Amino acid sequence: MKKLNSKNSVMLFAFLLSFSMQSCLKDKATKTYKVYAPVTESLSSIKSKIKNSSPQSISQIGKISVLNNYIFLVSPNKGIHIIDNSNTSAPVNKSFIVLPGCYDIAITGNILYADCYSDLVAIDISNPTSVKIVKSILNQFPDKRSAYGYFVDSTQAIVDWAIKDTVVKQSVENPNDYIYGRGGGIYYLNDISASVNSSSSGKNVGTNGSMARFAILNNYLYTVSTSTLSCIKIANPQDPIVASQLAIGWNIETIYPFKDKLFIGSQTGMNIYDVKNPSVPVYLTGFSHARVCDPVIADSNYAYVTLHTDATDNNNNNTTFISLRCTGGTTNELDVLDISNLSQVKQIQQYILTRPNGLGKEGNTLIVCDGSDGLKIFDASDPSNLILKQKIALANTYDVICMDGVALVSTANAFYQYDYSDINNVKLLSKLSF
Helix, strand or coil, rough: CCCCCCHHHHHHHHHHHHHHHHHHHCCCCEEEEEEEEEEEEEEEEEEEEEECCCCCCCCCCEEEEEEECEEEEECCEEEEEEEEEECCCCCEEEEEECHHHHHHHEEEEEEEEEEEECEEEEEECCCCCCCCEEEEEEEEEHHHEEECEECCCCCCCEEEEEEEEEEEEECCCCCCHHHHHCCCCCCCCCCCCCCCCCCCCCEEEEECCCCCEEEECEEEEEEEEEEEEEEEEEECCCEEEEEEEECCCCCCCEEEECCCCEEEECCCEEEEEEEECCCCCEEEEEECCCEEECCCCCCCCEEEEEEECCCCCCCCCCCCCCCCCCCCCCCEEEEEECCCCCHHHHHEEEEECCCCEEEEEEEEEEEEEEEECCEEEEEECHHHHHHEEEEECCCCCCEEECCEEEEEECCCEEEEEECCCCCCCCCCEEECCC
16 A cells, blocks of 8 residues: 655645534534614604703814804714804804704704704704704605614604624634634714705805705705705795605705706716796706716806715714715816806816815805815816915815805814915914814
8 A cells, every 4th residue: 555655644634624624614603793773762852952052072073054253063963063253263162052963054044954863953043042943844854764774764763873793603614704704794884974055145044065965045945865855945934844845866965056056966967957936946957977976066157066986984984074975986076067058068177186075166266175185276267277376285174165255164173264365375264173
């Protein structure tokens, strides 16, 4: 009989050991999954908690709204910081409105509109130390009743997630699956939302940033959900009434009002609606692009669209502000569209950027938040040939409001104000750190 040499003996032993391990593991292996179970609370209970409190430290920032000398900063899912900005060089954190489930706001006169999970609430802020709900519209945002495969009825909201490890027994054909834990399920939950953008010629209407889901125009509040445009009559601000709702596609992200039109951004394009009849928006035209996030602003002749790739977290996996989630895109650019002839909307220029988010424009000054590449200030006298006048090094810029020569800029860890009245000499006015 031929003897095995020592090398062959070792190889045979290793093979038999591997086979025996697979046989043993096949019926005995277990895997541990993190299971997220929703924690629910009634909306009536949640709304009973809406109240004023003393100023709170700012740890998150979402939507921004500016009305007269006050800035309203949304802390996503928690409430609203009220900042006295009478002195732009020294803004004062005055108070906080506790408002669970809030991500979007719009303001007209003394009434603030906000989402409270799936409901819309109108809040009287005429006395900032004693706010009160004057009306609720139930189930206005039904898409907020579901998350990660769970669905609650219109009287409830998912307010938290209980996490537990669940051990599941299963056969494992490949021992490496057992050793390295392949196929295990860990689900990371990230809140998804967008910042508000609304504008109006009225002095008593708040001005907001460009990552919009609410907009006020001509006595109407317009809101967008994932697939629906709602038209809410607010001729009597304390008594908002839903006039109509339109299905407008899917993956809707932002809304921007200008004159008698609504510019609506989605993950696949920008659409323009006519609101000459404010309760019945009419689709006019659109512009398609690759699947990416898409805030948009406009003036009389041009629309400016920033396209950016997915990044649910702009602060090294420590989500300080909430960002939209756009999967599959690879585009990071600013597109300029000629909208002077709505029957022939055309792209006239494309500018490659790092990861542009919100943007704002006043006169011939265009300001773009270009993610980690900071704040970029352009001379937009010729939209087909934007001239970069200044770049300010800021970490993870998110959104900007341009008004009266002052830029209000939100980032992952601070809120800034800049004087850009001289585009060649932009000056820092103030900074609120988080």
